[in-house]
Amino acid sequence: MTQEMEYEAKSMLTKTGYNKLIKVFPNNEPITQQNDYFDTLDFTLKQKGAALRVRHKKDTHTLTLKQSQKDGLLETHQPLTAEQINLLHNGQIPDGPVKRATTFLLGDKPHLHYFGSLKTIRTEINYRNGTLCLDHSLYNNTEDFEIEFEGSSIKHAEFELNHLLQQVGLESKKAKNKVARFFDHSFRK
Template sequence: MSKQVEQEFKTLLPATTAEQLLTQITFQPPFTQTNRYFDTVNHQLKVHHFGLRTREFADHAEQTLKVPAGPNRKLIEYTDAIKGADLVAGGAVEAQLSQAGIALADLQLIGQATTTRYLAPQPAGLLTLDHTTYANGHDDWELEMEYTDIAVAQAFWQQLATDFAINLLPPENKIQRAIDNVNKSQG
């Protein structure tokens, strides 16, 4: 079990801008993850502004609950190691859901996506470029900057936007994008 504070900037990018970033910034070798997103029938996680997902990597899996903790997309993430893609009882995620009056048994799959992730540590924070493909075949590119010092990160983020002509608009979160791109046979 882990608990961490996450602060980040995010924006969606056209594929051409993502390709420029990949050629002009040194990213670590990419890896792929499959995300599955959950909520209750009556959308209790959305009501609480929570996000719940499982992630499957090549060699491990985890479940993460994101809980709002302040302005500027500040979140607390509760993460438990799991085996496979199904939610697991008994960890920090279930404890936090229980405090909010949400039972693990009431959760259902609402969307999924596969992401190829590129990471580039920077002095200002961790720069992440995600290429995500959704259940219906739609895909998008998202640029993210996780940081601890907002002033340093904001200066870097703004310079990056200027250098690559990026229109910085906060995107819908990946959970909502996955829901919006559910394959008709899943819905």
């Protein structure tokens, strides 16, 4: 599928809270993934409530455009080859569904800029009819910890996340998404 709706609730965690949750869900092998972030130099995608990334995970490379919707995020995906990744790093979007969706936002000849990457050590768990992710992210000489729950609706995601945090005695702390945290930290003065 090249497009899907994502309904996700998240909370920032302290390192202690993260380690506590890792112990609640033993026997889950973490994976490492890297997100490379792109936008125009004047941040047109960000201004339109969108974000563009390449996720490198195991031996796969996936280009994703995320667009804010009323209750979630519309994600448009396409796999990339090494040649297509090079094209993207040279400012051009490879042909495919992401290019079509991005052209709708940016016009015919968007020139993209690579801003950097964020590495995440993710523990992913099938949990209560959804997916629970415990993330330790590293970027721009910093690290943070978060929990995400992706459910069948935003209500489902928020309920299950808040219920789990209450069960283990952790407070819910508002979390921006990874791309927002990356850019906020990258351009702090």
